[in-house]
Amino acid sequence: MNYDCLIVGGGIAGLQAAIQLGRYKHKVLVLDSNDGRSVICKNYHNILGYPDGVSGPELRGLGKKHAESLGVEFVHEKVEQAEKADGGFVVSSESGNKYSGKRILLATGVMDRMPPFPELMPCLGISVYVCPDCDGYEVKDRRTLVLGSGNAGANMAITLSYWTNDLVFINHEKKPADQELLEKMREKNIEYVEETIDRVLAEDDKFKGVRLESGKEITGDRGFIAFGGNEIKSGLAKQLGAERLENKHILTDPRSKMTSVQNVWAAGDVAAHSEQVTIAMGEGAQAAIWIHKSLLQDKN
Missing domain, CATH: 3.50.50.60 (FAD/NAD(P)-binding domain)
Structure with a gap:
């Protein structure tokens, strides 16, 4: 199946983008390895609407349920390879499965270097x-x-x-x-x-x-x-030829969140910005709006 958009990463940015694209009635697949920052955070305290805090797993659960109600599909896959293909992109997972889409959003995030305690x-x-x-x-x-x-x-x-x-x-x-x-x-x-x-x-x-x-x-x-030395999960962007900063964060257009490569977007902590849940939400929605605009242009 050729999806309208592949979203790599089912964290906060990826989920918000999935919800927005689902509301646009696009065929969307989220590939999530379930090992991001939001998986391990037991409480976020600075999010509008949650004065007593909300855990990462709770937010993720709500977001996935919301996106699925809009027809968005999810697979538990760790994406190892991304490449351009006719009319879009193909990603290959660690388990050997391949998925194709007309657009791709990288919402792969960052992982802090944690001591082994x-x-x-x-x-x-x-x-x-x-x-x-x-x-x-x-x-x-x-x-x-x-x-x-x-x-x-x-x-x-x-x-x-x-x-x-x-x-x-x-x-x-x-x-x-x-x-x-x-x-x-x-x-x-x-x-x-x-x-x-x-x-x-x-x-x-x-x-x-x-x-x-x-x-x-x-x-x-x-x-x-x-401890410093956080892992910036932008390897797929490098494979696709997208411009990255020296610290490996992905550069995006401020207005659309598209990378330097046509039809490749990036949102959330992996992009070059302040690493915040609320910003990740905004960037996910922003990227989705412009992905939608680009898909409409294909039909005209």
């Missing part, structure tokens, strides 16, 4: 966070531990000093931080610990602190992850 996972979005713009407010006046590495961790600690004066940066990987950042942390009375973390201390979704390799325990009410 399973105790962190239930806490994400509830008492441990990754984005200061999304959740800096959640650590307001609370003792907060930044679990990180080098400059990424130092910068996060400095950023969070806007919300709280009780901060500890634990440089788990012992990667050197720039002297300028170390001095700025001293100025802001941010405690600096350069030692490997042995274990994260948590009770269900409540972060309590860490135990260091030396056996010393450092307690805290909230945690922030800042």
Whole structure:
């Protein structure tokens, strides 16, 4: 089957685009590997309409149900290859299946580099966070531990000093931080610990602190992850020849969200913008509107 649009990624941007395209009565297929940021976030706090927060899985579930009610199809597939074909594009999945479409939207997202502590996972979005713009407010006046590495961790600690004066940066990987950042942390009375973390201390979704390799325990009410080196999932854009920044985010037209390649769109965290759920929603809808316009032109 040749779909009107293939959407690679069933996160927030992909789902919002799918809903919009479904309302336009287009034949749409969402290919989702179910391993994005929104899968693991237990609570988003800064979304209109959800003053008490909403989890990533809940948003995804609502979005998928909404899109399916409009005729959008979903497959659980990890796309490995994307290429141009006659009249559109063909994508190949890890399992060997191929899917074709006239248009393609890349909503593949970003994945944070997380330390290998399973105790962190239930806490994400509830008492441990990754984005200061999304959740800096959640650590307001609370003792907060930044679990990180080098400059990424130092910068996060400095950023969070806007919300709280009780901060500890634990440089788990012992990667050197720039002297300028170390001095700025001293100025802001941010405690600096350069030692490997042995274990994260948590009770269900409540972060309590860490135990260091030396056996010393450092307690805290909230945690922030800042290891740098996040994975920008833009490999398919590279295969299709779309322009990317040096940091691998995909460049798009501000008005239409189309990439530098005709009929290839990108939306959400994989694109070059501030990584926010609300922005991903907007970009997904925006891309879908222009995908619709382009499909109408084919019929004229």
